[in-house]
Amino acid sequence: MNELHRELVNVPPVKLTVENVSKTFHVRRQTVRALENVSLTVQEGEFVCLVGPSGCGKTTLLNIIAGLEQPDSGRVLADGVPVTGPGRDRMVMFQESALFPWLDVLGNVMFGLKLKPNLRHAERREVAKFYLQLVGLEKFVDANIHELSGGMKQRVALARSLAPNPSVLLMDEPFGALDALTREQLYGDIQRIWEKRRKTIVFVTHNVREAACLGDRVMLFSPRPGRIREEFRVELPRPRDINSVELAKHTAEITRALKQHLSSAAEVAE
């Protein structure tokens, strides 16, 4: 199937390569195998979702790709170059917005831009405003962070991650803390922005439906030790509606597999 796919479709270049990455944490005399021999390739412009129960190491993998954490063994390549630390080409969006309360909305979006050389101040402002418009918050340029709702905060965080124009966007359960209605709006927004800006996105979630709605591929993780168990390709036209029937079929299939892996993992543990 994969070979046939490669023959028929003009495959874009590889953007991210995760090679045999392992990571162990030591927490109070306990050792947790967060990741064991995880490998993954992500093509340019691809939207890949990492799904699994909490504690399966998917966030750890995202942090390693971001360069915020180092693997015990194995390595990550971005555009063929080994990742040694955080870089502007790979922006992270966290579950909490992590916006800076001492700056206003524009100041937050400008933060990353100010660290980008070769731009004039006026140009930076223009870029920041462009992205605030893209997420629909152009009227809130001067607002303080505490004045925004949870959904608006995540939109600002999205604009802030997009502003330095990274080629890769790493999203760690960015909609986890939002209410269902706001989340549905953001599913629409993120798909629209992804198509418009052609980013490579790695998206971590424990919500299978969300993963099936957004991803080209869904990678299924199982915990202790954290491993990729199965890979699903979701080939539905975009923009996808989270409530559509076709999507529900994919969701059911992935959920079934997830449950199976979890129960077999539990048997091993016993």
Next chain:
Amino acid sequence: MKRIAAVGGFFVVLILVWEALVRFGVWSPVLVPSPLSVVQYLVRAIADGSLGQAVLVTMRRLLLGYVVGVAAGLPLGLLNARFKFFQDTLGLIALGLQTLPSICWVPLALLWFGQTEAAMLFVVIMGTLWSVLIATDTGVRHVPPIYIRAARTMGSRRLHTWTRVILPASLPFVVSGMKQGWAFAWRSLMAAEVYVTILTGFGLGHLLHYGRELHAMDQVVAVMLVIIAIGLLADKALFSPWERFLHQRWGTAK
């Protein structure tokens, strides 16, 4: 407008009652001067320059010592938060010395520096330094790690992270530490000035002290009022703008 009128009315009535109580002999003028005599003293002291001179001397000591205290306390606090060694050593000293009322430094300062400006500066710096140091340390420790992670992904490194993320994020703590440092410095300076004669300059505390020596109650009360006024003014001029900014940005007030 109505509020201002009500407040103004309250104070006018207060002063009138005070004046009446003295005038009708309920309070002895030896113990409580009339408001009128206080105002007369103030006018006299301003006219002959003695009050202005005292304010100048005191404020110079206070501001100079305070600036030095903050300038030293901030970086030492950052150092404390950053390195375990400093935290274990300097942090312990700071915690201990902060509990020492800074007036307790006066005997030592007098023996070291004599009855000079240096002694007064030393006392003010000791009042400021430890509060600022501890508040900065605490503030930095309370910065959510996710701010630093987010900044790092956006390309912020070392010094940039310290000045643009960690310091502003700990601003609420730092400002309240600076405010406490100011209060400690002001109180200890006044205590020191009342307590010892400094040969190099005649400050507000001395004016207060000699008011007592001369049994000039109008002078005592007038100088007390001036000290209160300076305290209020400093609060409004130095700290209110910062606090307003913090409340507005962080959304911590109504």
